[in-house]
Amino acid sequence: MAAPQISMGRMLRRSLIHRRARSLSALIALTVSAAVATALLTLYADLDAKLHHEFRSFGANVVVTGAPSGEATAAATPDSTTVAEVLPLDALKKVRASVSSDAIVADFGYAVATTDRGTPVVVVGTDFDAVKKLDAWWQVDAWPEGEKDALLGQKAANFVADEHALRLTFAGKELVLHGAGRLRTGGDEDSRIYIPMETFTQWTGAGATAIEVQVPGGAAKVDSAIALMKQALPGMKVEPVRQLVEGESRIVDRTHALMYGAVLLIALTVGVSVLATMSASVLERRRDFALMKALGGSQGQMIGMFLLEAMVLAGAGVVAGYVVGSAAAFGISELNFHTATLPRVGVIPAVILLNAVIAAAAALFPARVLRGLQPAALLKGE
Known part of the structure; x- marks a missing residue:
């Protein structure tokens, strides 16, 4: 049991450290995803109150x-x-x-x-x-x-x-x-x-x-x-005052829809970026995976290691993205509503879930390539 764990740890460090460009690319994409989700969810928590406050300056309804x-x-x-x-x-x-x-x-x-x-x-x-x-x-x-x-x-x-x-x-x-x-x-x-x-x-x-x-x-x-x-x-x-009441309702509803759409669009964009990075990583490391398989490593261990790498990047992205997103939400709120929106710890679970889903989807899809690996052929250079 100890040997596979050491091998998996070494390969994970090798992938993250020696393939810095690809790891950094995936980390940046996942950080952007977490930052956007944090900013929008933080603003969303105060959205109704802030919009209603803004509408109060337009007079009676x-x-x-x-x-x-x-x-x-x-x-x-x-x-x-x-x-x-x-x-x-x-x-x-x-x-x-x-x-x-x-x-x-x-x-x-x-x-x-x-x-x-x-x-x-x-x-x-x-x-x-x-x-x-x-x-x-x-x-x-x-x-x-x-x-x-x-x-x-x-x-x-x-x-x-x-x-x-x-x-x-x-x-x-x-x-x-x-x-x-x-x-x-x-x-x-x-x-x-x-x-x-x-x-x-x-x-x-x-x-x-x-x-x-x-x-x-x-x-x-x-x-x-x-x-x-x-x-x-x-x-x-x-x-x-129908124009004011109906206009307020429409704007609030459309802003909600816009924020949902923005989170979804960013998630899809980040997913494609991470998928491309992970796919390239799989192709580069076919020999490593072939060696693991030849030494007795199971299919589940290889996919698990690949998934673990994606989750490590997703976790790092959540930490960095939460800081960046909270700062962005604070600035957007001050600029547009002239009131501060403080960081909210309650958005972290949703951000973690979003990044985990993106990372898992991006990792598992190219990991299917590992199923068809022929260790002997790859180690011979074929």
Whole structure:
């Protein structure tokens, strides 16, 4: 028993050391396989959370508004300044109770007022602390902090005479505000003036007319939250922002498929590379195998030695690939999501399995050549 083990060990060392070019080629290929698998599996573990986090910067994915049938209240004045239908006073509380604690909820009240230049303008009351999180994509040079501070859209700023002493009139009631900052979005927000909700309510006598919600998670979580909100607010309109919800689901699903496809493609490419290397190694060492067979070595011992060589290279590839792949995942995460993805020990078994399968397949296929070896003919040089 001892002699075959010594012979196998010597041949393994000879193959790895004296055939360095082929061993290095196979090792590099298996390292690449392990590195790619480690990077993708590490990123995959945080993929949903990171993508959902990125989508949160695009704003609300659910909007709650008053019933169109007139169940909600409305106000109108002779000078045509109006407020839209308002929600029940406890609507904001019920919405928050219907969603998870990490959801972002902001209420908005809309009214059409008149500026000191006699120009009608849409005035919006809101909670600026919530809007900062909900609409992180807004370009704001300075957020309002006081009760009399206002945020002016870049177009709305042209409607007022003095934005530092901004005078607005609604239903005969004048309100003097200080323009704290400018807002630029490229949309309807540029033509509006935003003020604190408390100030808006005291001035117009109306409350929120819409509630925007950012529900974290995919379409299933959004639909579940919508069902709860409809149950809590019967008669109110609770609608998803379809483009955002469906777009998020599609992108997440396609990213999953892309990562699976990338791992499979890399595995196949590496498999072909290792197969070519192992096949060439078998052809080069036919005399060695013939000598082993002539000295009494079994077919299983020869295939086992060849498989052991492949597994040693696969193991070394896993160690190097895990380090390289973890570093790559960290860099990709920082570059694209601005948050670090730390190495995950849990991906190691999957990486080991992948490399073992590649190495075994690449080793066993050319090892079939060993079955047809004729020791006498090969040792004679035929």
